[in-house]
Amino acid sequence: MQWKTIDFYALDAEDKLKEFRSQFHLPRNPDGTEKVYLTGNSLGLQPIKAKQYLLEELDDWANLGVDGHTHARRPWMHYHELFTAELAYLTGAEPNEVVAMNTLTANLHLLMASFYRPTKFRYKILCEAKAFPSDYYALDSHARFHGYTDAVLEIPADKHTGILKHETILEYIDKYADEATLLLMGGVNYYTGQVFDMEEITTFARERGYTVGWDLAHAVGNIPLKLHEWGVDFAAWCSYKYLNGGPGAVAGIFVHQRHHNRLLPRFEGWWGHCKDTRFQMPHNFQPIPTAEAWQLSNPPIFSLTPLLASLPMFRQAGWEALRNKSRKLTTLLARGIEEINDTHSSGIRILTPYSNEHSGCQVSVVFEGIGRQVFDRLTEAGIVTDWRHPDVIRMAPVPLYNSFSDIQKTLETIESAVIEQQK
Ligand SMILES: Cc1ncc(COP(=O)(O)O)c(C=O)c1O
Incomplete structure (x- = not known):
């Protein structure tokens, strides 16, 4: 060259x-x-329009107070819905499969509450060696919460290159199919930058009875994804890296449509309750029949706003x-x-x-x-x-x-x- x-x-x-x-x-x-900025994989840059949008929200709050929920220029009540189409584009999802909410590790816990269903025989969790520490803590603590102390199995990396061989991943999935119930990996490894073949891994693991989840912190906005088509069960990501949402920005989740109407255990909050009856404040939780059912709280406006400036750029480009x-x-x-x-x-x-x-x-x-x-x-x-x-x-x-x-x-x-x- x-x-x-x-x-x-x-x-x-x-x-x-x-x-x-x-x-x-x-x-x-x-x-x-x-400066030459090469750390968009850690914290993306501020889109110029983010400030204007944030000032508009502050103005609406100043001028409208509580009425901003319904009468702000972008009403806060349904604010998270402003991001649905772009998140679906970025993750290759149907719009009802994605929602912007909470933060990444919190979302992983919420999703595992639904999708980690250990049994006496099949309770282990497969993840990649050198997974981001927070993922490991989330997996291990969740398994301990269910009473399993030795649940997390790491698929080893090659000793010389530090890279996970695709064949080794498949070999481990196959080998532990009688003991492990969940495969949860980073779609792109945070340390090596290795991109995994999410499509083939998902299919291979699901054929062997696993539930498959992906942490897409380093994947979303970096590489194209087709979560719906690949049949991924669930996924979560943060928005402060390639999505340029700002420090601690609101994260996102994907839940495949096939789970939307299932009776799954879930940690519930009022923002996951059907919109029509939410404000009648009923005791019985009636889930929204979409990924929105996993929401807990009303949307954190200031933390979402910068994404208004950033997300449309991906589709434009x-x-x-x-x-x-x-x-x-x-x-x-x-x-x-x-x-x-x-x-x-x-x-x-x-x-x-x-x-x-x-x-x-x-x-x-x-x-x-x-x-x-x-x-x-x-x-x-x-x-x-x-x-x-x-x-x-x-x-x-x-x-x-x-x-x-x-x-x-x-x-x-x-x-x-x-x-x-x-x-
Ligand atoms: C792969 C991966 N998983 C999880 C996290 C933790 O994210 P958060 O602090 O937003 O929960 C990070 C943070 O950089 C990450 O890179």
Whole structure:
């Protein structure tokens, strides 16, 4: 590839999505120049329109008080419904299968209350090795709540690459089919950036009697999803990463239609009760026959509002263009780093299997022995990346707001940091 021969500015000039960058606030260096922001996998950037929408909600609250529930320009009573169509687009769901609510870990617990149905013989839960710690805590504590102390089984990663082989995942699903009842994995692993074949894994596990749930924190807004078609039982995600909803933004859930009218155990709240009779305040809970039945409380307006600015951008850009640009950015970054390693034999290894069609934005890189120094040099140069002890740097070029010149600057900085360390 020879990254030094590539005209990154020409790539920017012909980039069909370049206008979207101006719809975000880019963090700035002390001299006023824009930083290179490669941590959209951790916290997405603020859409410019978010502030205006938030101010409008504050105005409506100031001017209308309680009447804002029904008479705000976007009435608060049904506010969460404003996000349904876009969330369905992003997750490949039917509109009645998704709802924006709560936060990710809280949602995982609520969904497990319905979908983790252990029996004496089949009570184990399969998840991936190196699952995000919060997921592990949620799974383990939920199993303990049911009285099982040894329920969580981790599907091991390859010792050398840290990546889970697809065959190993299927092998474990098959092997534990008599003991495990739930498979719950991250659709994209937070650490390695590995994207799992959710379609095949879901089908394979469901054929063996598992209930299948996905944590889509690192998947939603990063890769296209088809949750309905894949037959996924349930899923949950957060909105502050690729969805640019802001710190602690409201999360979302998916519940497949086939579960909507089942008699499932559920932790209930008044916002899950049928809308027609909710305000008659009856004792008997009558669930809304959609994913909304899992809601507990009335929607947190200020935490939802920034998503009004962000979510429509995905449909405007379109998945095809987003994926095209994302693949180009990520491949240029990963290949460029590999070339730097080849030229300087500097113990750099790309963890993320970035070249297969399932890969997403993120590239996780091991910088053996020099990780901290490279990270510090990137930070000094105004390049925002994510450090993971002991020697991993995670970088995620995001097609909505990263440019090809961002990649060039990052590669130049990494190369000069590597050369510096070899002096
Ligand atoms: C994969 C994954 N799961 C769960 C969480 C926890 O999210 P929250 O704090 O919103 O519950 C995170 C947070 O980054 C995550 O990346």
